[in-house]
Amino acid sequence: DTEVTQTPKHLVMGMTNKKSLKCEQHMGHRAMYWYKQKAKKPPELMFVYSYEKLSINESVPSRFSPECPNSSLLNLHLHALQPEDSALYLCASSQERGLVSYEQYFGPGTRLTVT
């Protein structure tokens, strides 16, 4: 099973709302990633978890808060977002992150609209 699942598929939220995006994989991967993708643009890395520890925060605003409850789950908590945060949020996983590189498997994404 090479599937990464994400919920919800679509999310519309106001600027004062709090919501969470969820990601799950059952491939035994130890690295998980959050990306933001705007229309017709490549994915931009936001966060990396390696062995359930946050490795990289690519200077993402604090209104985005990641959480890795266990090795299979990844959450992205959203609070006080801005309309420019509207995008497709992608989750990915890979076997590991380190000296050896592995391919990443992507989920279908959550289409977020901030009103």
Next chain:
Amino acid sequence: AQSVSQHNHHVILSEAASLELGCNYSYGGTVNLFWYVQYPGQHLQLLLKYFSGDPLVKGIKGFEAEFIKSKFSFNLRKPSVQWSDTAEYFCAVNEPNNDMRFGAGTRLTVKP
């Protein structure tokens, strides 16, 4: 850190035409190279990857890519495209202890 350049922003081809999409990267050390495809409304899928060995890599759906180290290139090819190949194609580079960097993407439109 490495950068990735994709030369073609939008390519329009007729069915059965041959395809070559360019990808160049800037890092001079050991890298791993990937091509991902994103069909309309679908998620990113891995087309092929190069880690080491034979520089000519074959992927899914009849795609192949050639790693030319001296040119820092990893171009994607397909001898005969189909309408169903219409998609966005991303080249990506990954160096050890670093994270994947994507090129800007090339939109391929295949006319039936």
